[in-house]
Amino acid sequence: MSDNRKYEAQQREYSDPEENAAPIPWVVLLIIAGLFLWGIYYIFSSDLSHDATVGDNRIVADFELPEGAVDGHQLFVAQCAACHQATGAGVAGVFPPLVGSEWVLRKPEVLVQIMLHGITGEITVKGNKYNGAMPEFREKFNDEExxxxxNYLRTELGGNSADPVDMAFVKAEREKTADKTDHWNGDADLAPMEE
Ligand code: HEC
Incomplete structure (x- = not known):
């Protein structure tokens, strides 16, 4: 191929694409300028006078539950319902019922002691015998919980109706058996307490 014909071939091709400096469209510039001005306006128009550490102006006390606001029902669902069921009806032969149970409704002292230290050994509930293990809650629950x-067990669960107790009562029960580290032995330990 002669030099001349090569040159003609090159002339027929389009040139390679290349980038040109295209100006930014004026609409985009306008938007950027608008945002910029709005930003400056926002900074100067904001109220920055409050203490930044409180963010939305709430203080620590706003997050603390007022006294008596610990939810007994919620704690029951979280800690007891797995065994005694959400209805408190228990599971026949395995987990005794809390609804209508003499241990729940009679002396609150005994109910608190059961919850503090748990039970092993045979226990009779509503005429049926159980022989399982009830865990202790003295470390899981503080006096308020x-x-x-x-009170949820005694005054609400499944229509149970007995007098409520106050926190001083629970505290005193805890102190009475503060040295105890094992479970109550079913009827043998607990029945005499009901007398
Ligand atoms: C791991 C299963 C389990 C959990 C969790 C449990 N219990 Fe029990 N509970 C038992 C068993 C089993 C017995 C019977 C103990 C026995 O046979 O010696 C029992 C007995 C009782 C009794 C005496 C009998 C009765 O039915 O009235 C009470 C009251 C009681 N539990 C309350 C509670 C409360 C309140 C909670 C939650 C804070 C709770 N239990 C959590 C298994 C459990």
Missing amino acids: MTAVV
């Missing part, structure tokens, strides 16, 4: 659960 214990009080809330006791």
Whole structure:
């Protein structure tokens, strides 16, 4: 191929694409300028006078539950319902019922002691015998939580109706058996307490 014909071939091709400096469209510039001005306006128009550490102006006390606000029902669902069922009806032969149970409705002292230290050994509930293991809650519940659960069991669960207790009562029960580290032995330990 002669040099001349090569040159003609090159002339027929389009040139390679290349980038040109295209100006930014004026609409985009306008938007950027608008945002910029709005930003400056926002900074100067904001109220920055409050203490930044409180963010939305709430203080620590706003997050603390007022006294008596511990939810006994919620604690029951979280800690007891797995065994005694959400209805409190228990599971026949395995987990005794809390609804209508003499241990729940009679002396609140005994109910608190059961919850503090748990039970092993045979226990009779509503005429049926059980022989399982009830875990202790003395470390899981503080006095306020214990009080809330006791009162939920005695005054709400499944229509149970017995007098509620206060926190001083639970505290005193805890102190009475502060040295105890094992479970109550079913009827043998607990029945005499009901007398
Ligand atoms: C791991 C299963 C389990 C959990 C969790 C449990 N219990 Fe029990 N509970 C038992 C068993 C089993 C017995 C019977 C103990 C026995 O046979 O010696 C019992 C007995 C009782 C009794 C005496 C008998 C009765 O039915 O009235 C009470 C009251 C009681 N539990 C309350 C509670 C409360 C309140 C909670 C939650 C704070 C709770 N239990 C959590 C298994 C459990």
